[in-house]
Amino acid sequence: MLKPPEHQVAGHQARDGRLGPLVDGSGLFYKPLQSDDRGANELAFYTSFSSEPRIPTRIRSFFPGFHGTQLLRASDGSGLHPHLILDDLFAGLRLPSVIDLKIGSRTWFPSAPEDYFRKCLAKDRKSTSALLGFRISGLQVNDEDCKWRPSHDEVRRFNAKDVCRILRRFVSSDPASECEPNCAFASAVYGGAEGVLAQLLELKAWFEEQTLFHFYSASILVSYDNDDSEDGRRPNRARVRLVDFAHVLDGNGVIDHNFLGGLCSLIKFISNILKDPDDISNLNAL
Amino acid sequence: MLKPPEHQVAGHQARDGRLGPLVDGSGLFYKPLQSDDRGANELAFYTSFSSEPRIPTRIRSFFPGFHGTQLLRASDGSGLHPHLILDDLFAGLRLPSVIDLKIGSRTWFPSAPEDYFRKCLAKDRKSTSALLGFRISGLQVNDEDCKWRPSHDEVRRFNAKDVCRILRRFVSSDPASECEPNCAFASAVYGGAEGVLAQLLELKAWFEEQTLFHFYSASILVSYDNDDSEDGRRPNRARVRLVDFAHVLDGNGVIDHNFLGGLCSLIKFISNILKDPDDISNLNAL
Numbered sequence: 001m002l003k004p005p006e007h008q009v010a011g012h013q014a015r016d017g018r019l020g021p022l023v024d025g026s027g028l029f030y031k032p033l034q035s036d037d038r039g040a041n042e043l044a045f046y047t048s049f050s051s052e053p054r055i056p057t058r059i060r061s062f063f064p065g066f067h068g069t070q071l072l073r074a075s076d077g078s079g080l081h082p083h084l085i086l087d088d089l090f091a092g093l094r095l096p097s098v099i100d101l102k103i104g105s106r107t108w109f110p111s112a113p114e115d116y117f118r119k120c121l122a123k124d125r126k127s128t129s130a131l132l133g134f135r136i137s138g139l140q141v142n143d144e145d146c147k148w149r150p151s152h153d154e155v156r157r158f159n160a161k162d163v164c165r166i167l168r169r170f171v172s173s174d175p176a177s178e179c180e181p182n183c184a185f186a187s188a189v190y191g192g193a194e195g196v197l198a199q200l201l202e203l204k205a206w207f208e209e210q211t212l213f214h215f216y217s218a219s220i221l222v223s224y225d226n227d228d229s230e231d232g233r234r235p236n237r238a239r240v241r242l243v244d245f246a247h248v249l250d251g252n253g254v255i256d257h258n259f260l261g262g263l264c265s266l267i268k269f270i271s272n273i274l275k276d277p278d279d280i281s282n283l284n285a286l
Numbered sequence: 287m288l289k290p291p292e293h294q295v296a297g298h299q300a301r302d303g304r305l306g307p308l309v310d311g312s313g314l315f316y317k318p319l320q321s322d323d324r325g326a327n328e329l330a331f332y333t334s335f336s337s338e339p340r341i342p343t344r345i346r347s348f349f350p351g352f353h354g355t356q357l358l359r360a361s362d363g364s365g366l367h368p369h370l371i372l373d374d375l376f377a378g379l380r381l382p383s384v385i386d387l388k389i390g391s392r393t394w395f396p397s398a399p400e401d402y403f404r405k406c407l408a409k410d411r412k413s414t415s416a417l418l419g420f421r422i423s424g425l426q427v428n429d430e431d432c433k434w435r436p437s438h439d440e441v442r443r444f445n446a447k448d449v450c451r452i453l454r455r456f457v458s459s460d461p462a463s464e465c466e467p468n469c470a471f472a473s474a475v476y477g478g479a480e481g482v483l484a485q486l487l488e489l490k491a492w493f494e495e496q497t498l499f500h501f502y503s504a505s506i507l508v509s510y511d512n513d514d515s516e517d518g519r520r521p522n523r524a525r526v527r528l529v530d531f532a533h534v535l536d537g538n539g540v541i542d543h544n545f546l547g548g549l550c551s552l553i554k555f556i557s558n559i560l561k562d563p564d565d566i567s568n569l570n571a572l
Contacts, residue, residue, distance in 0.1 A: 254551060261548075264494055268540075
């Protein structure tokens with residue numbers, strides 16, 4: 001039985017008769033190929049990436065597994081539609097908290113058609129992309145007692161200060177509170193050898209070297225599970241994944257300086273929170 | 287006696303009755319304060335940078351020393367004009383080779399006025415800035431026998447392939463030749479503990495951390511001296527310096543991801559040349 005994924009925080013959703021991704025509940029995520037060139041581009045990326053021998057195994061694990069395509073009944077009732085078959089990144093998680101961060105100070109690529117370029121540029125300047133090198137595209141924070149999930153309109157209006165506060169709120173035990181976030185889970189989620197920061201630094205090292213792909217408009221999905229085990233709530237399985245590859249270009253021997261710059265900016269925000277979870281001087285500077 | 291500097295490769299030049307910088311021949315460089323806000327901004331930057339205690343000493347050495355301002359007879363004959371007093375970066379060099387690299391995939395800053403934004407954006411897209419994260423603003427290569435110095439118009443038309451080739455030609459013993467550059471001085475200039483790459487990596491480490499300044503439209507000036515000593519030509523004193531601070535903004539707690547991204551891209555180009563001076567596959571990919 002295919003159904004809309006519970007923990008999707010950005011992008012088109014398969015609800016109310018619209019076209020969107022589906023999950024099978026046992027580990028697979030079906031993403032409908034987007035119209036115009038985007039669907040074909042994303043399929044081309046997954047195909048090329050899967051068979052690219054120069055991708056280190058550790059780096060490959062940051063990407064959803066790809067299992068080909070399949071014609072499926074589309075969620076909007078329009079009949080059969082080709083879907084990418086990908087790993088469901090949230091399979092098996094009970095209470096996942098998720099944030100989707102679109103990386104890069106610009107989402108347009110040098111050869112972009114003029115109307116697409118204008119649209120991206122306007123969004124990059126209006127959102128925090130130009131200023132911070134990334135923007136939040138969506139999030140949910142699952143607490144034992146409540147779920148905080150800002151609306152699409154709220155997310156679109158986030159300014160630099162909001163982004164800084166939300167990265168703290170994302171690892172707080174009172175996410176829905178309007179008080180200063182307590183960052184109770186900062187070290188468990190962001191810190192440690194397996195934490196978010198360590199994973200981002202691994203990605204960074206790869207982006208300093210790799211000249212295979214340029215990831216325009218792609219996102220880093222950060223998640224962890226608020227597992228409610230017997231000895232109390234304990235956030236675990238902090239994960240960093242890359243998603244959304246409709247605008248990946250051939251790197252042509254040049255590093256992806258746009259993605260790398262934004263990634264380094266995000267790393268600095270996360271490091272600041274880890275260094276001193278109570279220090280909000282960085283937030284006040286914005 | 288003040289006179290126009292011999293080794294200036296980019297920017298307004300004090301020749302033919304125009305306003306431009308002057309040198310005193312004994313170590314000082316006088317840069318006329320630019321009109322509109324740019325002069326005031328550059329002076330403000332130098333003043334703030336000089337007294338900023340959080341700048342590590344090693345990093346400070348990448349910037350020209352600042353010695354206040356002075357009213358001097360302008361080179362365009364317009365009478366007294368305020369000049370910044372800076373270190374002459376080429377004092378004492380006999381045959382300096384110099385390249386001016388404007389860093390960042392965008393030269394406009396988020397709060398830029400609309401007309402300035404449009405002008406910068408057009409140049410960033412037309413030049414290699416958007417694609418490579420930096421562009422060449424000017425260069426001269428001094429050989430024992432000849433000097434190669436492309437015109438302003440030639441420099442403006444450099445594409446990605448040209449930039450890649452010029453970074454090789456810059457360290458070749460036959461810079462004016464149309465043949466494939468021989469990279470004879472690559473390891474002497476770009477390599478080693480005191481070489482260009484090592485200096486760029488030091489800068490990079492600082493840019494990953496520093497949130498004090500955002501350097502829009504600033505340049506990295508790479509130079510070395512083709513000293514003609516008794517035991518033959520031996521390039522020495524490879525130097526990396528930052529210049530042009532008319533558009534430096536307060537970092538407000540965010541790293542300069544735009545400069546950092548471009549710097550990492552430049553580092554990758556230089557590393558490739560060092561790894562294999564004969565390998566031009568990178569060049570062919572462009």
